[in-house]
Amino acid sequence: MSHSNAYAPLYNADGKPTGRIRQKNEEIILTAAAEEFARYGFKGTSMNAIAQRAGLPKANLHYYFASKLGLYVEVMRHMLELWDTAFDDVTVEDDPAAALARYIRLKMEFSRRHPQASKIFAMEVISGCECLSEHFNQDYRSWFQGRAAVFGAWIAAGKMDPVDPMHLIFLIWAGTQHYADFSDQILRINGKRMTKVEFAQASDNLVRIILKGCGLKPPANSAHPS
Template identity: 65%
Template sequence: MPQTLVTSAQAGNLVPQPQPLHRTESSMTLEVPAHRLSASGKPAGRIRQKNEQAIIQAAEDEFARHGFKGTSMNTIALKAGLPKANLHYYFTNKLGLYIAVLSNIIELWDSTFNALSVDDDPGEALSQYIRTKMEFSRRNPQASRIFAMEVISGGTCLTEYFSADYREWFRGRAAVFQAWIEAGKMDPVDPVHLIFLLWGSTQHYADFATQICQVTGRSRLTKQDMEDASNNLIHIILKGCGITPAA
């Protein structure tokens, strides 16, 4: 069996959750889940939720196009259709808004991965996870690119997120695959590298969409293109894990 980074003893502790991380204003905070409650601890009102969502969407567009340094609060406000003063009411500064965007992205990704359970059928669970991640790449390509750019640039804003809590959560996810292996449900592949493969292959279609379109002669990737890609990824990954894909 290839050496893995988890052991059978860890398989009983499967879903440790990442906790919100807090910092001073100088370094900001990456929280997961992202901004679900108002300062009072009560659910945010409908207008506030609507405005925050509009701001985060506009910020995603600008950060994906121009990067953190090339984006201004003014351009985000214009994109969101809100006065700049309103923008500062919800997010004190650009770094705070950037952190909120990253938090939103990671929350969506991590909540999807948390759905995996040792009681699941590996073929069905992996197929569903791949389809969900590919749909995220189709619907939110810019969010994926922002995360990729942050990591490539050194991941300064993700330093505390990639902490002991995150590593514990990651080991819990790997333990699900290890449990499947020990139950004889899939071949003895290294769960850690399998997770990297799942992440990399599904996010590739968002991060490198321009390259894919150039190579395939398309102007853009359609929903059908993404469904075809999902089917191929499912077939390749499941077969590589010794799992027979559903007919």
């Protein structure tokens, strides 16, 4: 947010919230919904429970999201947007070691910051992707093929070993999302939740394993996401 908007009015003349307060309320609702859906599933979650967790009147939820299904889909769409945007900027001109290391670290940071949304997405995929069927369409397949083509170009140019791009992407997704989707398993093994420092160490480990498997040297002194 720019400083020029810091004192913008919270409501328009018609009494509706401005962009600033709308964004804040939507973030509060999405966070609360992610917690409820991850804990109780779609069927076991009510709009009233989400409103209570968010600390907002139930009417506010229906103002921003017309139905429970719409809110459920939006939680997952928001997560997918974060994941996909982190991969959008990778091009054939990039150094593959630096680009892959950054992507792995960003995905790990998403797992640290948004574990509940990741779990909801995993449960939805396992159950058949019914609510996300419109998302996984030809546009998404074309997006994925475009990302895989970048890896193919790196391989063709001799910048990395000839690994299968599709399975490399699957491996990165699986390795990074594990720390969110199976956080309770990690808790029982470690006896405690992972700290930010431990996430950074796990990121370093994934970067080293995946990049060396691609014939790449992990970049030195890679900055961790803030």
